Amino acid sequence: MKVPTWGRLIFICCSIYCVNSLCFGKRCGECLITQQCSWCKDRNFTRTRCATNGTLSADGCINIVHRKDHAVTLIKNSGFSDGGQGQDSVQIKPQHVSIKLVPNLFLYKTNFSVSYKIAKDFPLDLYFLNDPSPTMKTLQSSLKSLAKDIESGIKNLTDDYRFGLGTSMDKAVRPFSRTSAEFLDDPCFNTTDSVCEKVYSFRHRLNLTDDIEAFEKAIDDVQVTANYDKPVGMFDGLIQTMVCGEHIGWREKSRRMLVYATDMAFHHGGDGWLAGLLEPNDGNCHLDSEGFYTKANLQDYPSVGQIIQKAKENNINIIFVIGGNSSLSVRNLYYDTLATLMPGHTLQASALSIDARNILDIVSDNYKRLRETVKLVVNGHGEDLTIKLYTACETDGRVNEQTNICSRLTTEKVAKFFPVIMSNFTTCPEKRNVTFTIFPEGLEERVQVDIEHVCDCDCQLQPEAEPNSDKCSYNGTYECGICNCNPGWVGDVCECDNRGTIEETCGTSKGICNNAGNCTCRRCECFEGYSGDKCECNDKNCRSYDRLLCGGPDRGRCDCGKCVCNANYMGKACECLKSTAPCQNSNGTVCSGNGECVCGRCQCRSGFRGELCDKCFSCPGLCNNNKDCAECFAFGTGIYNSSVCKQLCTNVRTTDEFHVAAPENQETNSSSTFKSCITEDEHKCIINFNVYDRENGLEVKVNKRKRCPPGPPDPLTIGLGISGAIFIVGILLLVLWKILTMVYDNLEYSRFESEIKNPAWEKSENPIYNDCVQTVHNPMCDLGFKVEDMDDQLIGATSERI
Structure with a gap:
C-alpha cells in the first residue's frame, strides 16, 4: 500500500520530535552524551541549544558542535625482542595506550589490539622447594646427578636462566613435631634412619643463580629431617619464597617457576590452632640472615586463598611434584585441584618416579606448556567499564572468538587480541580518568591503558572558555555561548547571588534590606534615597551647602550619609574649593x-x-606711628604744633567712652577692629588711644583723660599728721581706761550691797572662831599596864564593889 505524502510528513515530524525530546543538557558536554544530539554555541541564540543538527540549522544556528568519536593513541609501542646479550625481552605490545572514551558509545575492536609473541631467550627463574624428609632422599640424589642435564634441557628453550633452592619441613611445636629432649636435636632418634638435622619450618639455601656448581653444592649440603604427624608444613616455605623477592632473587622481568616437591599432604590455615598458634599468617617476609623463617612458631599456617593470592601478585607459576608410594592418592586428593587454581592453570600436579629421574621431563614439559600458552588478564578497570577480549589465534584454529587464552604458540607466530571496551555511563561520571592493565598471567609484562572519559566539548575548555568572564558578570565561565556560573551564582549572565537564604543575605535587625528596599537575587535593590549593600544608608542624611545636599551635583554626591566630593571640592558638605x-x-x-x-x-x-x-595690627611701629598725632590732637602737646597737627592728624578723634582691647591686643565688634596703645608725654602723663581698622583707612581715638603722676610730698604736713594721730590715739586710750574702771567699781559695790542685805549672815558662825578641844589621858597607860591585865583588875574591882 502506498503511503500518502501527508502521512510521510507526519512520520518525519514525529521522528524529529522524538529525537529532539531525547536531547537534553544545560551544557554542551551533557547534551552530546546522547547520540544524534548537537549543540549551538552562538552567543545570542535564543532557541533550544541542545537538539539535532537539522533542528539547530533550521533555527538559524551558525556554530554547531557535534559529538566526538573515540580516540586511541599509542604512547609506547616498542617492537618484539627475543632478548639475550644484555637486551630486554619484549613479548607484548603496545606497552602504553591512551584512549579518549565518549560515554554511551561502543569502542569497537578494530580500534585497538594487543599482540603477543614468544621471546626465544625470555628469562627463566626456577626455584626448587623440596621436602627434606627421609622419604624424599631420592629426589635430592636425582637433583644433584641431573643438575647439568636439567641445565642443558632448559638451555634448549632459553639462554637466560637461573636456579635456586630451599627446603621446608614443619613447625617445631607439638603436635606437628616432637619437642622432647631426645627428639629436639635429632628428630630421627631411635629410628633406622641416620642422624637427622634439627627440625625447621623453612630455610632458604641458595639465591637464584646461573652457577650450576653452586646449585649442586647446595643440594649436597641438605640433610634430612622429620616431623611428627603426616602432613608437612611446606605452605610456610611456599609463601616465604613468593614474598621474599629480595632474598630469593626473583627478577622483575622473568618467567618465575617454583617446583614444590613432597610426598605428603599439606597443613593449611587453621591447623596451627592445634598448637595454640592463634595469630593469622600475615603473608609478609620473615627471613633472618641465614635464611630461616622466624615466625614459624608464632603464626598460623597460610591458607589456600593466601597462597593463590600471593602467587598472582608475584606472578609465580607453581609446579607440584608428588613422590613416594602414595603419590597418586595424595596428588588426586590434594594437589590436582590446587594446581588448577594457580596462575597458569594449564599446569597439573606431576607424579615423581621412584628414582626421581623424571624431574627433568617434569620441569621441561611444564615450562613448554607455560611458554606455549598465553592467558591475558584485565585488571583494575572497575565495574563502570565492560571489557571483552576477542582473539585471532591462528595456531589453534580460533579466529574472532571471544576468549583471553591462546595456546600452541611458537616463537614465529604472533597472537592478537582485540579488546572491546564499553562505557556503562549514560551521563558523565565523577571520576573521569581510569587506568587498568592487560598482562599475560604469570608474567610481569604489562599493557597500561589510560581511559579518559571525554565529557566536555572543546569550547568548554581553555583557551576557548573564559573563566570569570565579563560576559558572565565576572561570576562564571563563558563557554559554548552560555555562562556556566560559579557556585552560589545563578542567572543567564550569573547576575544573581544565590548563596544563603534571603534572611542570611538581605536580612538585618530592622527587617529585609532595613525595610528600605527589596531582596532580588540575594541582593538588596534599594528605594530612592537609600543605598548600601543592605540599604542601610539614608542618602538624605548628608550635610547641605547652599541648601543643596553636598553642594549639589556640581560639587559632590551623597554616599551612605557622607558626601563624596568632586575633584575640585572638599569638606564635609563639599563646601570648600580646593583651588588657592x-x-x-x-x-x-x-x-x-x-x-x-x-x-x-x-x-x-x-x-x-x-x-x-x-x-598687621600687632606689628611693631603701629602705636609709635600714631602717638604724636594722638598727643597733639587731644592735649596740644608733643612735637607737632597746631598747624602740623591739623595737617597730619586728620584721622584722630577724642572720646569719653574709651575701650581697652582684649588680651590678644585685638577686638572685633560690629563696626571695626582696633589695637590699644599707651604713650607718655613730657610730664610723664599716660595717654591711652586706640587705632581702628576702617574700610577707608586707620582711625585713632584718644581718651580725653590722661593720668599724671602726683607732685613731691610736704614735710610739715607729714609731721603734723603724725603728731595729731599720736595725740588722738592717747586720748582714746585714756577714755577707754576710765570706762573700764567705772564698770569694775560698779560691780564691786553691787556685790557689797547684796551681802549686807542677806539675813543668813547673823546666824552663821564667826568664820574666825574655833571651838575648845578636851583631851583625856589615862594615867594607867603611862605606867605600862597591858590592857588585858587592866581589864581583869577592873573586873575584880567591880566585883569587890558588888
Whole structure:
C-alpha cells in the first residue's frame, strides 16, 4: 500500500520530535552524551541549544558542535625482542595506550589490539622447594646427578636462566613435631634412619643463580629431617619464597617457576590452632640472615586463598611434584585441584618416579606448556567499564572468538587480541580518568591503558572558555555561548547571588534590606534615597551647602550619609574649593605669606588681618606711628604744633567712652577692629588711644583723660599728721581706761550691797572662831599596864564593889 505524502510528513515530524525530546543538557558536554544530539554555541541564540543538527540549522544556528568519536593513541609501542646479550625481552605490545572514551558509545575492536609473541631467550627463574624428609632422599640424589642435564634441557628453550633452592619441613611445636629432649636435636632418634638435622619450618639455601656448581653444592649440603604427624608444613616455605623477592632473587622481568616437591599432604590455615598458634599468617617476609623463617612458631599456617593470592601478585607459576608410594592418592586428593587454581592453570600436579629421574621431563614439559600458552588478564578497570577480549589465534584454529587464552604458540607466530571496551555511563561520571592493565598471567609484562572519559566539548575548555568572564558578570565561565556560573551564582549572565537564604543575605535587625528596599537575587535593590549593600544608608542624611545636599551635583554626591566630593571640592558638605586662586595676591603669594588658604579663604596667623592677611595690627611701629598725632590732637602737646597737627592728624578723634582691647591686643565688634596703645608725654602723663581698622583707612581715638603722676610730698604736713594721730590715739586710750574702771567699781559695790542685805549672815558662825578641844589621858597607860591585865583588875574591882 502506498503511503500518502501527508502521512510521510507526519512520520518525519514525529521522528524529529522524538529525537529532539531525547536531547537534553544545560551544557554542551551533557547534551552530546546522547547520540544524534548537537549543540549551538552562538552567543545570542535564543532557541533550544541542545537538539539535532537539522533542528539547530533550521533555527538559524551558525556554530554547531557535534559529538566526538573515540580516540586511541599509542604512547609506547616498542617492537618484539627475543632478548639475550644484555637486551630486554619484549613479548607484548603496545606497552602504553591512551584512549579518549565518549560515554554511551561502543569502542569497537578494530580500534585497538594487543599482540603477543614468544621471546626465544625470555628469562627463566626456577626455584626448587623440596621436602627434606627421609622419604624424599631420592629426589635430592636425582637433583644433584641431573643438575647439568636439567641445565642443558632448559638451555634448549632459553639462554637466560637461573636456579635456586630451599627446603621446608614443619613447625617445631607439638603436635606437628616432637619437642622432647631426645627428639629436639635429632628428630630421627631411635629410628633406622641416620642422624637427622634439627627440625625447621623453612630455610632458604641458595639465591637464584646461573652457577650450576653452586646449585649442586647446595643440594649436597641438605640433610634430612622429620616431623611428627603426616602432613608437612611446606605452605610456610611456599609463601616465604613468593614474598621474599629480595632474598630469593626473583627478577622483575622473568618467567618465575617454583617446583614444590613432597610426598605428603599439606597443613593449611587453621591447623596451627592445634598448637595454640592463634595469630593469622600475615603473608609478609620473615627471613633472618641465614635464611630461616622466624615466625614459624608464632603464626598460623597460610591458607589456600593466601597462597593463590600471593602467587598472582608475584606472578609465580607453581609446579607440584608428588613422590613416594602414595603419590597418586595424595596428588588426586590434594594437589590436582590446587594446581588448577594457580596462575597458569594449564599446569597439573606431576607424579615423581621412584628414582626421581623424571624431574627433568617434569620441569621441561611444564615450562613448554607455560611458554606455549598465553592467558591475558584485565585488571583494575572497575565495574563502570565492560571489557571483552576477542582473539585471532591462528595456531589453534580460533579466529574472532571471544576468549583471553591462546595456546600452541611458537616463537614465529604472533597472537592478537582485540579488546572491546564499553562505557556503562549514560551521563558523565565523577571520576573521569581510569587506568587498568592487560598482562599475560604469570608474567610481569604489562599493557597500561589510560581511559579518559571525554565529557566536555572543546569550547568548554581553555583557551576557548573564559573563566570569570565579563560576559558572565565576572561570576562564571563563558563557554559554548552560555555562562556556566560559579557556585552560589545563578542567572543567564550569573547576575544573581544565590548563596544563603534571603534572611542570611538581605536580612538585618530592622527587617529585609532595613525595610528600605527589596531582596532580588540575594541582593538588596534599594528605594530612592537609600543605598548600601543592605540599604542601610539614608542618602538624605548628608550635610547641605547652599541648601543643596553636598553642594549639589556640581560639587559632590551623597554616599551612605557622607558626601563624596568632586575633584575640585572638599569638606564635609563639599563646601570648600580646593583651588588657592582666591587667596593669592597680585604676585601669586598665598595669603601674603601670613596665613593658610582654607576653603578658598585666608586664615591669617595671629596679628594679621585682611582678606589676604596683608594687614598687621600687632606689628611693631603701629602705636609709635600714631602717638604724636594722638598727643597733639587731644592735649596740644608733643612735637607737632597746631598747624602740623591739623595737617597730619586728620584721622584722630577724642572720646569719653574709651575701650581697652582684649588680651590678644585685638577686638572685633560690629563696626571695626582696633589695637590699644599707651604713650607718655613730657610730664610723664599716660595717654591711652586706640587705632581702628576702617574700610577707608586707620582711625585713632584718644581718651580725653590722661593720668599724671602726683607732685613731691610736704614735710610739715607729714609731721603734723603724725603728731595729731599720736595725740588722738592717747586720748582714746585714756577714755577707754576710765570706762573700764567705772564698770569694775560698779560691780564691786553691787556685790557689797547684796551681802549686807542677806539675813543668813547673823546666824552663821564667826568664820574666825574655833571651838575648845578636851583631851583625856589615862594615867594607867603611862605606867605600862597591858590592857588585858587592866581589864581583869577592873573586873575584880567591880566585883569587890558588888
